[in-house]
Amino acid sequence: MTTDPARPDAGQAQAPARADDPLRRVLVRWLRLVTGALIGSGTALLGGVVLVVAGVTMVPTTVWSGTRPALLDWIARRVRGCVGVDRWRLARWLDCEVTDEHGLRRAVAYLLLRLLTGLLGPVVVLAALVGGVGYLVAAVVLVAEIPLANALTSAGLGVAGLYLAGHGTFELAALERWQARRFLGPSDQDRLQQRISELAASRAGVVEAVNDERRRIERDLHDGVQQRLVALGMLLGRARRSQAPERTADLLRQAHEQAQQALSDLREVAWRVYPTVLDESGLAAALETVAERCPVPLRIDYGLASRPTGVLETVAYFVVCEAVTNAAKHATAELITVDITERENVIAVRIEDNGVGGADPGGSGLSGLARRVAAVDGRFDVHSPVGGPTRISAELPC
Structure with missing residues (x-):
């Protein structure tokens, strides 16, 4: 056996890394949200194209209504495909899990709303980011050529732009999560009901696990300790009835061995129940x-x-x-x-x-x-x- 227990100095060795962890986590999270927003622009544009194509192809059905069911089925598959791609994006980059149990109308409404947030949101965030960096660079580069007040103003605008870009990214992600849960689900009520079902199932599972453990303990005691105690009693009874000293000594020796085995089995059962x-x-x-x-x-x-x-x-x-x-x-x-x-x-x-x-x-x-x-x-x-x-x-x- 080889073990690698935690060393006493492990906390000291990791202390510097822990000090940087909060800032690093925030930066990594911001980068993930930005990546998700940029990918979302592509999925929003894809959804818009699908909706436009669907609207154009539905026009002939006003004359030839017989083609409407097949066309609606084709549109539904394309819409579900677009929503499926966006569901992957939400789960991968925005930590938002949504179900696929939604109708065609809700999916179309979601894609329509995504045209606004998916295309406009990242533009606003990137504009604030680029503007903030630009103002900061200008303040640093031109600090010797422009009045100090102008340089400070430029630096202040740069910091404000960076703040708006960072804050806007988190707000944009929150808005996208709300849209997804509002139109695709699950809603707060659905999540609450799901949580209640999970708790009820886990509680029933715990009760069943406890009953299984009790049956296992009973089986161990019956097949192990109880059988040895029965044999011990029989050996002691034969020793009491024996008239030959040598036979009595041999029976007592066997009884002593059975008692030791019973004690060992009892310790084993107790250890399996819960080790101290x-x-x-x-x-x-x-x-x-x-x-x-x-x-x-x-x-x-x-x-x-x-x-x-x-x-x-x-x-x-x-x-x-x-x-x-x-x-x-x-x-x-x-x-x-x-x-x-x-x-x-x-x-x-x-x-x-x-x-x-x-x-x-x-x-x-x-x-x-x-x-x-x-x-x-x-x-x-x-x-x-x-x-x-x-x-x-x-x-x-x-």
């Missing part, structure tokens, strides 16, 4: 225990700089533990790797093995993990083609 090391020492130490118990070589790359909350630690631990157990039992793997990192306020857990693959995401173990992850609004994915490798990943929002 997780509360006492954290996720990294608990994963080291998993590696020690695993019969297959296990490599753990632990990259969290700070300890997560107890709920996230528990979910991450059981995702790793169940995935490693399945790989060791069923995948005939020779190596299992576990990678835990944090990025953009999300803890990413990934388990991969080089086994035979073919894991069933609908099985009781993996489906229980999916419900655990869904309970904390996380994402769970299983990729296990026949022949391997198997990759199980979970994203847990902090």
Whole structure:
């Protein structure tokens, strides 16, 4: 096993980078929005062309009405194609997810409105940006040739232009998101209803996961500890009835071994229910225990700089533990790797093995993990083609 726990000096080494992170994030976000707005100008122009062509081709249907259904179907496909391209742009550059469950009229209304914001908005933003840069350059270059008051005025206009360009970009993005949600959906009411459905499903999943866990504990106790205790009682009963000292000593020795095995099985069940090391020492130490118990070589790359909350630690631990157990039992793997990192306020857990693959995401173990992850609004994915490798990943929002 190889582990990479967080070093004590990791926070100090990353401190300078963190100081620049807010400014860098704002700049990157602004550049993404500008890119999305420029692409939006192209999609708006494309949508306008489609609407013009649709309007022109609809004119003959006033005379030959028989061609109207086929023509409307052709127009609907083109309109949906334009809206689909814009939906990709919104999701990729503006972080706005909209559904495709909208009618033709709403899509046409959206494309009509996009002609205004898609073509005029970027022009205004770029004009303010170019004007701001121009004024600043003029103030710097001509500061020795023009009065100081004029240079300061030019610099002030440049700063104002840059501010308007930056602020206008964010406002333009907000306007585009509003348009998309207003005409394409989902609306606030739809999102609220969807969220209620997700919470109801995750709550039902948690209840089912708890019931599955209780059944597993009962099965472990019945098949393991209970059977050994029954055997222990039988051995002690035979020892009491035995008249031969040597036979009695042998039976007591067997009873002592059964008691030790029962105690070991009980510890194993208790550890599988919830390991105390997780509360006492954290996720990294608990994963080291998993590696020690695993019969297959296990490599753990632990990259969290700070300890997560107890709920996230528990979910991450059981995702790793169940995935490693399945790989060791069923995948005939020779190596299992576990990678835990944090990025953009999300803890990413990934388990991969080089086994035979073919894991069933609908099985009781993996489906229980999916419900655990869904309970904390996380994402769970299983990729296990026949022949391997198997990759199980979970994203847990902090």
